[in-house]
Amino acid sequence: QVQLVESGGGSVQAGGSLRLSCIVSADTAFRTCMGWFRQAPGKEREGVAGTYIGGGNTYYANSVKGRFTISQDKDQKTVYLQMDKLTPDDTGMYYCVRGPGPLCRLTDEYWNSWGQGTQVTVSS
Numbered sequence: 001q002v003q004l005v006e007s008g009g010g011s012v013q014a015g016g017s018l019r020l021s022c023i024v025s026a027d028t029a030f031r032t033c034m035g036w037f038r039q040a041p042g043k044e045r046e047g048v049a050g051t052y053i054g055g056g057n058t059y060y061a062n063s064v065k066g067r068f069t070i071s072q073d074k075d076q077k078t079v080y081l082q083m084d085k086l087t088p089d090d091t092g093m094y095y096c097v098r099g100p101g102p103l104c105r106l107t108d109e110y111w112n113s114w115g116q117g118t119q120v121t122v123s124s
Contacts, residue, residue, distance in 0.1 A: 002026050002113045004096040009118030012086055018120060020081040022096030024113075027077070029053040033104035034079045035111070036070065038120070040092035047106025048094070049081060059104050063089075086122045093117040 003025040012018055022034065035050030049070040050059040058070055069082040083090065096115035104110075 002098060004098060004113055004115035006094065006096045006115045006118040009094060009120045011121040011123065014087055014122055014124050016086050016122070017082070017084045018086065019083070020094055020096075020118060020120075021078060022080075022115060023078045024098060028075075029079075029098060030076045031055075031101050033099045033101050033111075034072070035059070035097050035099075035104060035106065036079075036081050037095045037097055037106075037108075037111075037114075038090075038092040039095070040089075043092070045095075045108060047108075050097075050104030050106055051079060052102045052104055053077075053079075055102060057102065057104065059106055061106060083120070086120075088122050088124050091120060091122050094120050 097111035098113040099111035
């Protein structure tokens with residue numbers, strides 16, 4: 001079974017930045033989608049960003065456009081989420097996800113592998 005391992009979460013003040021990383025245990029994630037979801041206490045889970053591995057297509061939630069950037073490593077099994085201009089509303093558990101390509105829809109049912117999550121806390 002494919003495993004996804006996230007790292008890079010932490011605590012930061014509003015306006016700061018964090019970079020999340022996720023590596024998939026498979027030999028490659030080529031021609032699949034990888035992305036990030038998040039969930040804050042008391043809120044619905046939200047698709048944040050996705051990218052098609054090997055194709056470069058990227059997808060973002062409106063709430064993070066212009067502040068977050070998803071990218072993929074040359075190894076085609078690692079993705080990053082650069083988060084800038086963070087606000088307290090960005091606080092939550094961030095999950096790395098993997099799903100079939102190539103559209104990378106940011107809805108729950110599209111993704112079939114989920115990581116354990118990494119916590120991001122933004123203080124005001």
